[in-house]
Amino acid sequence: MLDLQGMARSAILNTREYIPGKPVEAVKRECGMDRIIKLDTNENPLGPSPLAVEAMIREIRENAHLYPESLCPELVAKLSARFNLPAGSFYMGNGADAVITMMGLTFLNPGDEVVFPELSFPAYDNIGAKMGAKRIRTPMRPDFTIDTEAMAKAVTPRTKLVFLCNPNNPTGLMTSKKEFETFMARIPETALIVSDEAYWEFADSGDYPDSLEYLKTHRNLIVLRSFSKVMGLAGLRIGYAMADPKLVRVMMKAREPFPVNRIAQAGALAALDDHEFIEKTKRLNREGLAYFYESFGAMGLTCYRSSANFVMVDVGRDADLVFGELLKKGIIVRPLKGQGVETGLRITVGLMEENRMLIQALKDILF
Numbered sequence: 001m002l003d004l005q006g007m008a009r010s011a012i013l014n015t016r017e018y019i020p021g022k023p024v025e026a027v028k029r030e031c032g033m034d035r036i037i038k039l040d041t042n043e044n045p046l047g048p049s050p051l052a053v054e055a056m057i058r059e060i061r062e063n064a065h066l067y068p069e070s071l072c073p074e075l076v077a078k079l080s081a082r083f084n085l086p087a088g089s090f091y092m093g094n095g096a097d098a099v100i101t102m103m104g105l106t107f108l109n110p111g112d113e114v115v116f117p118e119l120s121f122p123a124y125d126n127i128g129a130k131m132g133a134k135r136i137r138t139p140m141r142p143d144f145t146i147d148t149e150a151m152a153k154a155v156t157p158r159t160k161l162v163f164l165c166n167p168n169n170p171t172g173l174m175t176s177k178k179e180f181e182t183f184m185a186r187i188p189e190t191a192l193i194v195s196d197e198a199y200w201e202f203a204d205s206g207d208y209p210d211s212l213e214y215l216k217t218h219r220n221l222i223v224l225r226s227f228s229k230v231m232g233l234a235g236l237r238i239g240y241a242m243a244d245p246k247l248v249r250v251m252m253k254a255r256e257p258f259p260v261n262r263i264a265q266a267g268a269l270a271a272l273d274d275h276e277f278i279e280k281t282k283r284l285n286r287e288g289l290a291y292f293y294e295s296f297g298a299m300g301l302t303c304y305r306s307s308a309n310f311v312m313v314d315v316g317r318d319a320d321l322v323f324g325e326l327l328k329k330g331i332i333v334r335p336l337k338g339q340g341v342e343t344g345l346r347i348t349v350g351l352m353e354e355n356r357m358l359i360q361a362l363k364d365i366l367f
């Protein structure tokens with residue numbers, strides 16, 4: 001018998017396995033259905049950027065046999081010009097997920113502290129657990145916004161990483177410019193602030209903070225972004241961080257030799273110029289959110305004003321049960337019971353037809 005207790009790192013043995021949203025193939029098999037409406041992982045309902053698809057096909061044909069360029073120089077040059085930051089400020093990874101993992105590997109010793117809101121992206125808790133760090137979860141405000149004051153108060157000399165998800169997953173709520181400013185001023189330089197902005201393109205309020213401005217003055221800020229959402233490249237796995245070049249250089253030591261594959265690099269490069277697709281995606285999202293607000297309102301359900309491509313709604317019944325009923329109808333959403341919101345669902349904005357089917361199915365289940 002293998003003695004895993006003695007063999008695996010104790011932090012890993014104590015980590016709860018991360019259960020991602022159900023893949024569409026698995027649900028089709030389980031439900032025996034051909035058509036599944038997948039509204040559980042905040043992917044782009046329009047599919048991938050068409051310009052990215054063309055570029056990726058070309059790249060596969062011509063270069064799939066070659067290792068990729070390790071540092072993604074073309075992509076970094078483009079991002080660097082777009083955001084007016086030195087190339088050394090970019091850390092590219094196999095999805096924003098992998099960048100979070102690298103932050104953990106680079107900065108967390110056992111016993112260090114990681115601070116994050118109790119209702120937020122589960123990867124923060126997960127990386128803290130894997131590294132044997134102490135996870136400090138701060139309470140939400142009653143309206144489900146992030147209590148940045150509570151977060152700042154929770155920071156101690158042992159705190160290494162502070163995760164602020166903006167807009168926050170799973171609430172869709174954003175932290176405003178003014179609040180971000182106050183928060184930044186309160187976090188000492190001994191702790192790194194990670195502004196996770198996987199959904200920033202959807203946050204069209206004038207009150208959304210321009211975190212890149214703060215990179216110039218706050219050397220302990222890391223801004224995290226992804227190609228999975230507005231660009232429609234979740235299956236490719238590509239995301240990045242922007243930070244002080246010194247921080248980037250130290251994270252480079254922790255990474256694998258080829259973290260971003262060639263196809264993803266080619267796709268991301270092309271997607272950045274697919275303005276038509278990006279605008280179409282944002283428009284569809286705005287229309288979908290407006291439809292959800294109106295429909296949930298008419299059903300007497302509370303939902304929260306989202307700055308992202310999903311919405312949190314209180315269905316007033318056990319979220320796991322409602323999730324199960326929707327699944328029987330071939331619709332996948334994310335129940336939030338496991339994250340402490342007993343009657344909450346997180347629903348990705350889909351195509352209008354999908355949104356209508358979701359609302360009809362919910363009406364059938366709830367009324």
Ligand SMILES: Cc1ncc(COP(=O)(O)O)c(C=O)c1O
Nearest residue numbers: 095096097121169198226228239
């Ligand atoms: C807040 C947040 N951060 C990071 C990620 C991970 O993004 P990626 O697909 O680039 O790994 C997600 C994915 O859903 C997310 O919701």
